[in-house]
Amino acid sequence: MFSFNPPAASTVIATAIAPSPASIQSFRLNVPSPSKTIVRIAPQDARSAPRLPQHRRGANLAEVDPHLPRRRRVPVVLRVTLAFVSLTAYGGLEGQQGQPDEAACPEYGEGLGSPMETVRYLADDALGGRLSGSAGERCAGDYIAAMFASLGLEPGGEDGFFQELPLASAAQPHAPPGRGRNVVGILRGSDPELRESAVVVGAHYDHLGLGEFGSTGEAGEIHNGADDNASGVAAVLAAARALRGGLRPARSIVFIAFTGEELGLIGSAWYANHPAIPLEETVAMINLDMVGRLEDDELIVYGMGTAPEWEEIVPAANADLGISLAWEEGGFGPSDHTSFYANEIPVLHFFTNVHADYHRHTDDAEKIDAPGLGRVARLTENVVRTLANRTERLAVIPGVGEREQRASGSGxxxxxxxxxxxxxxxxxxxxxxxxxxxxxxxxxxxxxxxxxxxxxxxxxxxxxxxxxxxxxxxxxxxxxxxxxxxxxxxxxxxxxxxxxx
Known part of the structure; x- marks a missing residue:
């Protein structure tokens, strides 16, 4: 899940949005001198803005959201919209790669191991924090492609499993130079008609490299991103293995590991413009981002308001798992499901909440809740199997948690x-x-x-x-x-x- 730590000599325009100004006791952006920061505190209805993680460790910013009747109430974390969801600033990211020209990729065994084996591989120091476009991220992409191949998935990219894309563009001028790769695998459906449509299951696999941008801790340390988001990739692979076995679902399922999420949803936005199966035939998107810390047995589920059928499908999928589900209706947020909901595709985002290691070099594999990660993967499998075997499409409800352009300064x-x-x-x-x-x-x-x-x-x-x-x-x-x-x-x-x- 992305946040923002802009480069030096930047101008950052930020709007902090909360239920009331009084609820904000502390707010900090990691803005290095001599950057200029403009911050506006604005009241906001809790239902109308995506929830972003805290930007300051230990900040006392949580309240109880009063707008979630009939649901478990979700703690309100300070909602911060910095100019737009992709969070750019004036000033480049030159020299941010922090990676050797060649990475010695760790070896891995044949076939797909457990979710924790995936987490340990992706969060290995040898991958250098998986910064988008880096040699370490390429190692991670190669690993994911090998796992897709071991499952017998059909390659869904232009180059085998890989969908290569530029990281910097007019829309993202401050992204690092070079190219990233989405990794796309397809499990073709069994029904001759429904197989032309698809469910997308995705997770980003990039992270922060050495933490020169986006880190809430010390730069120069390898940020392994075990929870953010090796855990999500591990859950996607585990769900793919389960869905590949037994009776094949009627609809096709597209499994994607996205690049460039930490830079502003670059990989998922690219996929939405270059889909393996047309977006008009994409019935739903399930996003797994930070699902490795199932503390207090609670999983936050964003996107519950994007289709009325979710209120039946998700609890039924969870019936035998007993996870405590905290529902959030909004379909826009700081992760890759936003790129699909912007195209009026129903979405869900599974999230086990922010923690003290978020975007710090301390987000390591030993802190992952392995049994909890396995349960989230099974919930994903159950939801996706239901979607893939439904003959009826979901009735999308657009504009829930409206992602509009918010400016600072004036109203x-x-x-x-x-x-x-x-x-x-x-x-x-x-x-x-x-x-x-x-x-x-x-x-x-x-x-x-x-x-x-x-x-x-x-x-x-x-x-x-x-x-x-x-x-x-x-x-x-x-x-x-x-x-x-x-x-x-x-x-x-x-x-x-x-x-x-």
């Missing part, structure tokens, strides 16, 4: 929903909020916003800066591209406090 609101798929210039829209100024101006999914008032919109950061320069009620001209043709619309900016929930 101006436009109501756009950014898509993180790379574009040459501008901000690609995944959609607009109903009743928003953007909707009133005629903007729609697929448009590329290139200008706001007096400002050019070159990327998401530029859009954030432009919106922050205006106030509610200001009239601005939007310039955008639709099918390559430039269009204009005049809108009156709204007030975030008055936006529909």
């Amino acid at each position: 101006a609101w436009l109501g756009t929903v950014p898509d993180f798929t790379p574009v040459d210039v501008g901000v690609l829209l995944a959609g607009v909020t109903e009743g928003s100024p953007a909707a009133g101006g005629g903007l729609a999914r697929g448009d590329v916003l290139i200008g706001l008032g007096d400002y050019e919109v070159e990327d998401l950061q530029a859009f954030t800066d432009a919106l922050a320069a205006y106030r509610p009620g200001d009239e601005v001209v939007l310039r955008y591209l639709r099918d390559g043709e430039e269009r204009r619309a005049t809108v009156r900016l709204g007030d975030r406090a008055d936006r529909p929930q």
Whole structure:
């Protein structure tokens, strides 16, 4: 799961969102001098923003969410939206690879071992923290591909199991140079018609390398990321092995290990634009991110509001496992399921919660709850098997936990929903909020916003800066591209406090 520790000489614009200003007793971003930080504290309905992990160890930021009737209440962790979900800043990440040119990949045995064997391999010091694009991450990708092959999965990439992609782009200009690889394997369904559709099961396998960015601890130490997210990959592989055995499910299942999640969901956004099975035939996406610390026997399940059928499917899948489930409705959040929900695909995100080792070099394999990880993998198997054998598709409910562009400084609101798929210039829209100024101006999914008032919109950061320069009620001209043709619309900016929930 990604957070943000920007490079030096950066300007970071942050909006801290909480049920009330009084609930925030401490807030810290890891912003090195001489960076400039702009922080705004804004009240927010707990149902309308994704939950992000704490950015400061020991910060007393938790309250009880009063908006979860009939469910186990989930502690509210401070919700922080830094300009946009991918969390970039001014200033590069030059020199952040922190990896040798060649990595001596640890050896592994033939066939698929236990989930803990996977965790130990991926969290080995020899992989150097699996920074996206590094030699250590390539070792991890090779391992995952070998495991997919041992299960007899069909390669789902352009190069065998690998889907190669650039890490830096106009949308992510501060990502490290070079290329990353998604690892994609397909279990083809048994039904001649349903096999053309798929369930996606995914987990990111990149981490923070030596912690030069994103770390909440000391830079220069290997950040092995055992929970974040070797645990998720291990659960995906365990579920794949279980689903591969016995009767083959009717629908196809696409298993993906994503690169670039810690840099801003780069790998999952790329897959959403280059899917192995078309997104319109993707019935659901299950994301496993940080599932190795099943403390107090509780698993947080995000995305429960993205389809009404989840309220039946998830408890039934858990019936024999007895995991205590804490439900959260929102479909947008700081992990790879966001790239699918932005495309109106129902999602679930399994998460065993943040802990003191989050994004620190102390997130090591010996701290993983092995029995708990196995139970999460079985829950995943049960949910996916149910989805893959259903003849009816889920009824997606879009816009739950609306991921809108939030600016700091002013309270101006436009109501756009950014898509993180790379574009040459501008901000690609995944959609607009109903009743928003953007909707009133005629903007729609697929448009590329290139200008706001007096400002050019070159990327998401530029859009954030432009919106922050205006106030509610200001009239601005939007310039955008639709099918390559430039269009204009005049809108009156709204007030975030008055936006529909």
